[in-house]
Amino acid sequence: MRNEFHDTLDILVADLAKMCDRASAMMHAATVALLEADAEQAGRMRGDLTQLSALGASVNDRAYRLLALQAPVARDLRTVVAALHIGADADRMGALASHIARTAARSHPLRATPPELTDLYTEMGATAVQMADEARDAVSSSDAALAERVCADDEGMDELHRQLFTRVMAPRWMHGPLVAADMALLGRFYERFADHAVEIARRVYFQATGAAMDSAPRPA
């Protein structure tokens, strides 16, 4: 019985890592769509999000059943409760990536972002993908050190987010209020995606160590 429980738990954790991986792939595709004015990515991403949410719902159901039928304690309990939260965070990351792709689609055939911001969005996209990948690896290995790395990377994202605002708010901004509003929202989507990766990392840290990762910045 105990082995069967741990097998089920292993599959649950593997599915959570898969969710992080899919959120990462969605973020990569969304950033490409944004920078290449790809109108069709948003449509494709709707299917990806449906799949991601379905996997999240399945993780949720199985975590519930484990709580009800096996009454896990200590580290096993922390793993199951972490699964409930991580599934929700990864699902939300997919939703934020699809918001980015939708912004790209709305501006088609024009690019949503002015050319002088391409470097920033490229970096924000790469940082977001890296954080999701590290969160995935932290989840599958229960590695507290990896979890801390996700939080360290979030400082890079915060800095990129600040730079974006500085550029949009500069007196030489010449793309009008509509584009400024879109840039503010895009910046927020990237930042929140990263925040959810941090939340996942914090859950892994707690699950692995039994202690909170207090030093990490709290999502804004």
Next chain:
Amino acid sequence: MRNEFHDTLDILVADLAKMCDRASAMMHAATVALLEADAEQAGRMRGDLTQLSALGASVNDRAYRLLALQAPVARDLRTVVAALHIGADADRMGALASHIARTAARSHPLRATPPELTDLYTEMGATAVQMADEARDAVSSSDAALAERVCADDEGMDELHRQLFTRVMAPRWMHGPLVAADMALLGRFYERFADHAVEIARRVYFQATGAAMDSAPRPA
């Protein structure tokens, strides 16, 4: 033993309702600060948010202990798991309210919002407060019908959010890109606050009925 467990559960649920109530009060204060260009509310709200988060952490610890020591099943298990999620949602609602107050503080001594949007922000604030109040009442009464009302109100918030975007994106917009960016973010903060109230309502619905509230709109 069973009675002691249910007493602990009752206190937990009362604390979750208190968290919703505080998030509601914070949203009310933030909207007043926004419309009256009150620079000091953001500072006061930092203390409120610290208190709200501390209550959330305490709810989380107690829910964990109940899972570990009592191994609840059926409706009791749903209540404890819902508590883990509802605490996180209410905490986030407080953070979003404090983002609104910070936007007000940044523009001081000017008002962050143009006068012709006062009616919209007044209504968005009132809707958000009402949804948080209904979520609070749904939590404390475990009332599925009340939970459904929160979701119905969210349609009103979505409509207000659309109106805000229409006005900011109109060709006659004359407040420049900076204010447009702030309005986009403010709109998002109100909308997300409402989405978390909906999430709480969905948890209550599931906790009360054992079934998902499928008809409700998914947070965007």
